[in-house]
Amino acid sequence: xxxxxxxxxxxxxxxxxxxxxxxxxxxxxxxxxxxxxxxxxxxxxxxxxxxxxxxxxxxxxxxxxxxxxxxxxxxxxxxxxxxxxxxxxxxxxxxxxxxxxxxxxxxxxxxxxxxxxxxxxxxxxxxxxxxxxxxxxxxxxxxxxxxxxxxxxxxxxxxxxxxxxxxxxxxxxxxxxxxxxxxxxxxxxxxxxxxxxxxxxxxxxxxxxxxx
Amino acid sequence: xxxxxxxxxxxxxxxxxxxxxxxxxxxxxxxxxxxxxxxxxxxxxxxxxxxxxxxxxxxxxxxxxxxxxxxxxxxxxxxxxxxxxxxxxxxxxxxxxxxxxxxxxxxxxxxxxxxxxxxxxxxxxxxxxxxxxxxxxxxxxxxxxxxxxxxxxxxxxxxxxxxxxxxxxxxxxxxxxxxxxxxxxxxxxxxxxxxxxxxxxxxxxxxxxxxx
DNA sequence: CAACAGTTCAACAAATCACTTGAATAGTTG
DNA sequence: CAACTATTCAAGTGATTTGTTGAACTGTTG
Numbered sequence: 001x002x003x004x005x006x007x008x009x010x011x012x013x014x015x016x017x018x019x020x021x022x023x024x025x026x027x028x029x030x031x032x033x034x035x036x037x038x039x040x041x042x043x044x045x046x047x048x049x050x051x052x053x054x055x056x057x058x059x060x061x062x063x064x065x066x067x068x069x070x071x072x073x074x075x076x077x078x079x080x081x082x083x084x085x086x087x088x089x090x091x092x093x094x095x096x097x098x099x100x101x102x103x104x105x106x107x108x109x110x111x112x113x114x115x116x117x118x119x120x121x122x123x124x125x126x127x128x129x130x131x132x133x134x135x136x137x138x139x140x141x142x143x144x145x146x147x148x149x150x151x152x153x154x155x156x157x158x159x160x161x162x163x164x165x166x167x168x169x170x171x172x173x174x175x176x177x178x179x180x181x182x183x184x185x186x187x188x189x190x191x192x193x194x195x196x197x198x199x200x201x202x203x204x205x206x207x208x209x210x211x212x
Numbered sequence: 213x214x215x216x217x218x219x220x221x222x223x224x225x226x227x228x229x230x231x232x233x234x235x236x237x238x239x240x241x242x243x244x245x246x247x248x249x250x251x252x253x254x255x256x257x258x259x260x261x262x263x264x265x266x267x268x269x270x271x272x273x274x275x276x277x278x279x280x281x282x283x284x285x286x287x288x289x290x291x292x293x294x295x296x297x298x299x300x301x302x303x304x305x306x307x308x309x310x311x312x313x314x315x316x317x318x319x320x321x322x323x324x325x326x327x328x329x330x331x332x333x334x335x336x337x338x339x340x341x342x343x344x345x346x347x348x349x350x351x352x353x354x355x356x357x358x359x360x361x362x363x364x365x366x367x368x369x370x371x372x373x374x375x376x377x378x379x380x381x382x383x384x385x386x387x388x389x390x391x392x393x394x395x396x397x398x399x400x401x402x403x404x405x406x407x408x409x410x411x412x413x414x415x416x417x418x419x420x421x422x423x424x
Numbered sequence: 425c426a427a428c429a430g431t432t433c434a435a436c437a438a439a440t441c442a443c444t445t446g447a448a449t450a451g452t453t454g
Numbered sequence: 455c456a457a458c459t460a461t462t463c464a465a466g467t468g469a470t471t472t473g474t475t476g477a478a479c480t481g482t483t484g
Contacts, residue, residue: 005320012236022231024224065311096229099277106225110218197419
């Protein structure tokens with residue numbers, strides 16, 4: 001014991017976990033599964049990739065145990081193996097945002113300009129929820145809302161927001177949230193709401209951060 | 213904004229961080245730097261790799277900002293960019309040990325049989341340190357001890373333990389610790405000590421876990 | 425400023441990876 | 455049990471990664 005070959009093999013084992021997340025497509029899969037379980041073709045659709053390719057990536061995640069599967073009817077649902085995997089993904093994101101030079105640029109290119117967006121912190125939201133003077137709006141796709149949401153939140157997926165604006169109560173502060181800090185849904189929702197005269201802000205991050 | 217290409221680029225950015233850890237050699241480097249800063253050829257020596265090759269890996273870690281460098285005289289010392297990188301490495305290890313099938317076997321192959329080794333928890337050690345009836349032994353290489361150690365610990369690198377046994381006080385419980393749960397130094401030290409009649413146990417993990 | 429130790433670069437072959445295409449499989453529903 | 459659907463497998467291609475080697479830097483010291 002204690003020999004080089006065994007040590008290399010052990011650390012290769014650790015590295016396998018990191019490498020499973022070491023691909024943008026697989027990172028997106030994990031990011032998606034943090035919200036809720038999904039079938040292969042739903043995942044492929046979200047990624048804009050072929051089902052075959054998505055399946056391959058899922059197999060890789062499965063091989064290192066980061067995800068698990070469940071069959072329901074004739075589709076197979078993938079979900080994260082544990083809360084700890086979500087934590088790993090969160091830490092990866094944090095390290096990237098702290099240390100990767102270009103990440104701010106990449107994020108800005110994807111998210112657009114957030115400087116004119118009101119942002120509400122989690123603490124502030126908790127406060128106002130206690131006071132009861134705020135409407136919380138979950139703008140993620142419905143399955144993700146069903147899998148878990150902020151207590152009392154109203155579900156209007158961002159794609160349907162324009163046509164369901166009349167369901168949003170007037171006269172109260174609105175706080176929209178979505179998947180996390182790198183998700184554009186709440187941004188889009190806030191912009192739409194403000195255009196229509198609603199006092200809207202986005203939660204600083206998303207549901208996973210709220211729940212954990 | 214919000215388009216596919218920008219999203220892919222952003223997630224590729226996150227994935228870069230994971231992929232930097234996605235190689236056994238680089239994982240060993242990070243594992244080593246958690247303890248203390250090191251020069252390139254010290255790292256190469258620890259890894260059993262060529263200096264040129266080690267330097268390449270270091271460049272990759274540097275590119276994503278996981279490590280930083282400092283020059284002193286005519287050598288360059290690498291260290292982790294932040295405590296958060298150490299946290300990332302810890303979470304990777306935890307996820308691997310929870311979810312990777314073969315990890316127990318790999319660990320057993322490297323660490324050998326631990327079933328006959330007394331293990332002391334951190335809480336227990338804290339307790340006994342307060343009581344003052346324990347000798348704490350840091351068996352890591354000296355530079356790592358210098359970079360930080362459990363208060364009051366005695367430094368005897370495992371390689372020198374046999375020849376410095378007389379420096380270990382008799383008649384008290386001894387607790388040896390090293391780099392972490394996947395480090396063999398403390399195991400070896402405990403076995404050596406017990407062979408010579410010392411009542412010795414190893415700390416459940418290592419200095420980084422104690423410090424954080 | 426020359427010699428030197430330490431570090432990095434450049435170029436290579438072998439291995440691995442991402443994605444595509446098309447076929448095979450397993451489980452479900454009529 | 456036959457038709458169907460969702461998923462996986464297998465083979466192929468081009469691009470990337472790995473570890474070597476040897477040469478080229480870089481900053482320090484005598």
